[in-house]
Amino acid sequence: MSLAFFLALAVVAFAYLGYPMAMAALARLRPLPIQPPTPISREPRIDVLLVVHDGASLLAAKLHNLLALDYPSSHLRVNVVCDGCRDGSERIARGFPSDRVRVFAYTQRRGKSACLGQVLPQLDAELVLFCDVRQRIDAGAARALVAALADPTVGAASGELLLQADTGYGQGVDAYWRYEKWLRRLESASGSLVGVTGALYAARREAIASVPAGIVLDDMWIPLGIAAAGYRVVFAPEALAYDRVASNPADEERRKRRTLAGNFQLLHHWPQLALPGAHPLALRLWGHKWLRLAVPWCLLLMLLSNAALFDQGLGWRVLMAAQLAAYAVAWLGRVRPAITTRWWPLRVCAAFVSLNFAAAMALFDYLRHPDAHLWHPSPDRIPAP
Template identity: 65%
Template sequence: MATVFWLAAALVAFAYAGYPLLMALRARWHARPVVPGDSLATIDVVLVVHDAAALVEAKLRNLLELDYPAERLRINLACDGCSDATEAIARAIGSPRIRVFAFGQRRGKSACIAELVPQLDAELILFTDVRQRIDTDAARMLAMTLADPAVGAASGELVLEADNGYGRGIDAYWRYEKLLRRLESASGSIVGATGALYAARRELLVPPPAGIILDDMWIPLAIAAGGHRVVFVPQALAHDRGASDSASEETRKRRTLAGNYQLLHRWPQLALPGAHPLALRLWGHKWLRLAAPWCLLALLASNLWLTRGGDMFYLASLALQVAAYLLALSARLRPSLATAWLPARLCGAFLSLNLSAALALVDYLRNPQAHLWQTTRLEAARQ
């Protein structure tokens, strides 16, 4: 049991602390700075929506107001089986820079991307989602980064606007995640982009197969497999509201993590050392996170067994684990506690993320063919 305890502890520690430290060392000793350029390539923006009548006008006007030469940026809206007024609202804006593609049957974002991209001719393809507002200089920042011939895709930064204890806990985790992306980017490549804002060279872009949930991982990983870098551009910002409660955030997170299982299922070479240029980073950043909840269970169970010997170390370790779980549960039951006290906020967010990872496996095994995003309560509230 001691072997189980220490192995589980080591895997969790490496996933959340050891791997970031490794990336920090690589960023310091093996830095690969991006060499941005001044030329502004032509851009085709791709926006896929489903029944987004309440949001689409604001998003399209946001894109029209980007600080980028109007003649070099075109917006392509794909209505994925919309049954509301989304298409009519988009056409009513009347801008010649907006092209609307109406698909009668809802098939999912990746299927729309795969059909739309071959029809585009700009040098860069910029992907964004309907909910987020992006800064006016975001497209310019991404285009300047992609002027580096070694860079094939570039991700912007998603800024969450948290307004309560739970949301601030998730925001703290998101800041940790963005720091990790900065370190990965500084030493080579990140393993995925933010779907809210990323861009890629059209000539390198491999459209995702229909049914893929995480196009923002499939596309960058396919580009990285061809030898080009995928980098993080923190100057290109997209803004979104943070999670207002644990239920809505966990629904979204479960869907994303189930997409990771789908990615492994559809592209199993991503888990094989040496089969993909970013295999080590995928293990450190993604796959060990999927294993973390099961490692935590093994850690607790083995710790319980080992306390039978009366060893003070294992008794203290068990007490710390129990205290952390109780604090996390208290933060979930009493949001005011999470708002007032940072340790409760972080423990609650950590428990939520690992619970989502465990349930995501159940979700995927129950329905491996699922590929359509379902509206969460958070998204419904925005509408």
């Protein structure tokens, strides 16, 4: 039992500490900086691709935001894809007072990846900028992404999503997101990311492979396909997007469960992603993604094996008490978020346990509904400047 406990602990420790340390060592010992653009580099044309389902309350503000980006107006076009909208989104897009907005509308809702797969072959700009309707994008984001893509070895560049949090629970999620962005910086500095921020990223159009219908994580499928073609996928921290953490833990957990279920879908549809040597980023995927899917089951094994060893000494009893205390804090963080507001370790603990509960439930979600790729629009508004 003690062997099971420590093996499970080793998996958890490597997933959240060992892998980031390995990336930090690589970034320091074998850095791969992004080559800066030359002074004579021209500004490539950009097709912004925005898929919307019933986003009428946000769409006008988003279009104003995109058309105000600090980039030559003659080189940036916004393509709005209405996916079975019933709330006037298509009317708002078609009536928007700019000839730089082009609309694609589908009467039947098919899901985001199906829309991407249909529209991408119809674009002709050199770069495609992907975004979602909810988040506000910083004015300099397009230029920052273009600067990263000026390096000929780079095929896709991810922006940075800044989360605004009001509650104790939301602040815990934000703390975890800061950790995630730190890890992405290390991955970028040593090679490639394994995924991008769906709220804001750009890619070379010629490097984007076909996108099949029904994919949940198009923001992993597309960059992983680009990496398979031999390009790097990098992080451009100067390209900023702003969003707000859901104040209700249940809403944030639902969103996280859908994302984590998408990881299981990726493994199902593209099993080579788990085979070292079959994909250039397979080992990084194990460190950053696949081991994390195993962490909740490792935590359960630690708890059960610790319970079996409870009478074997004071050390085991202390470990058991520590685990139970962590789960108690997580429960309090869900039902009484204000309790964890004052102390960041409690916020992080609650967010960590919530994340791993979502990862465990995501497996069952995917097994029950392997084709649950349609999303529901969030009521959150675009964060104000």
